[in-house]
Amino acid sequence: MIKTEYWVIGVMSGTSLDGLDLAYIKFNFDNFWTFEILKAETINYSEQWRNTLRNLVSKSLTDLERIDNEYTTYLAISINSFIKRYSLKKIHAICSHGHTALHQPEEGITYQIGNKRQLSTITGKMVVCDFRLQDVKLGGQGAPLVPIGDELLFSKYDYCLNLGGFANISTKINSDRIAYDICPVNIVLNYYVKRLGVEYDNNGVIAASGQIKEELLLDLNALDFYSLKPPKSLGLEWVNETVFPLIDKYDLSIEDILRTYIEHIAYQIVKEINISTKTTILITGGGVYNLFLIDRIKSLTKNTIIIPSRTIIEYKEALIFGLLGVLRLRNEYNCLRSVTGATINHSSGKIFQA
Known part of the structure; x- marks a missing residue:
């Protein structure tokens, strides 16, 4: 059922390794979208995680898969702590970008770690994630998605x-x-x-x-x-x-x-x-x-x-990945061919039910 009001957690980790951005957002749709960021914080990475994430491009596929599992668990625990810290009750979905490990769209490759089913299993929430992969399969750059x-x-x-x-x-x-x-x-x-x-x-x-x-x-x-x-x-x-x-x-x-x-x-x-x-x-x-x-x-x-x-300066990307998740739940376009070069506009992202 299409709603007019959505309460979601947007999750973003960027290449600058500033930390994990979490934003609890209320979206409303009445002919146009409005939003309110209700709670937001950045969880700083440990030096160990910074070093791991900084060197992902040099890892073997076997190592990446292991790190993917560990990072997904880390995300889930961080999100659960965020939910508990602010006593968040109403959550329709967690909308997560993950963290880019590989991005070679000209080779048909993009890989964001932290987008596995266990994110939904551990948090007990519906998760919308892995927004880039489908776009690359459709001939696009898989980026940028924020537009x-x-x-x-x-x-x-x-x-x-x-x-x-x-x-x-x-x-x-x-x-x-x-x-x-x-x-x-x-x-x-x-x-x-x-x-x-x-x-x-x-x-x-x-x-x-x-x-x-x-x-x-x-x-x-x-x-x-x-x-x-x-x-x-x-x-x-x-x-x-x-x-x-x-x-x-x-x-x-x-x-x-x-x-x-x-x-x-x-x-x-x-x-x-x-x-x-x-x-x-x-x-x-x-x-x-x-x-x-x-x-x-x-x-x-x-x-x-x-x-x-x-x-807005610090959490705009977490906000917008929250919106991407909402659009995916509504089966509405969240990737634009004019932006990424994909063959069609499309609604991208995996949905994991709790």
Whole structure:
């Protein structure tokens, strides 16, 4: 039976390894969708889990399957603790992205761990998960998936830009929503700043102290990916094979690497949003807290940059995966061919009954 009101838990883990995002959300549908994030928190990963998740692309399939089982159990226990902590009673479904282990859509491969039936068995709740696989089987990139939420929940903004492990953007052109990855962000910045003994560059202060190395900047901006037309998406594999070796061959200080890479990010982003003027850009994701990066973006565009509430900044993706789950339960489109390049619009995701 199609409902007009849904109470769900959205679960998201991104490539930047900030932690596990959990959001308890109430959705209402009355000609259009509205939402309220009632409870939300990020559960920080242990150093052991960070190391495991950081190195998934190097694991054998046998190891990945073992880690998948362990991670699914970890997710279920974390979700149960979240439910108990906030005494959550009304839950129609848990809607989980899992964590990306492999993403090679050109090879027909995408694998998100944490999307097994035991998630439903351990929590005792209906689970909707594994949203990307069907899209790849239909010839799509399996990413990005968040734009359906931009379309249904944040359509008043001309662009929705997320700054996480990667920067991705969505907008509407004529009647079609399009979206794509722009460039790596925190997955690169955090990788290098860890060499200084910190997890992230607070406010971008370390980057701001460095110098731009023009030759590296030119090489980064000349990478083939940036000349491709959407749909297109990025994975950790590409960063490992292309970006890190390119940066490392210059043998620069961490400060200069960060400063140069910040300029690269800002350049690639404004190249996309400066196509039109007097537009509004909603920016979310952990990269919003890198004030130096935001300042560089603002300095290179005349468009209006909007930073929303902390809850939306940090939990927009968990919110939207909650919506993807609801749309799947209603058998409505949650993957758009104009975004992913799949052969058809479709309703993606596995449903596990408790």
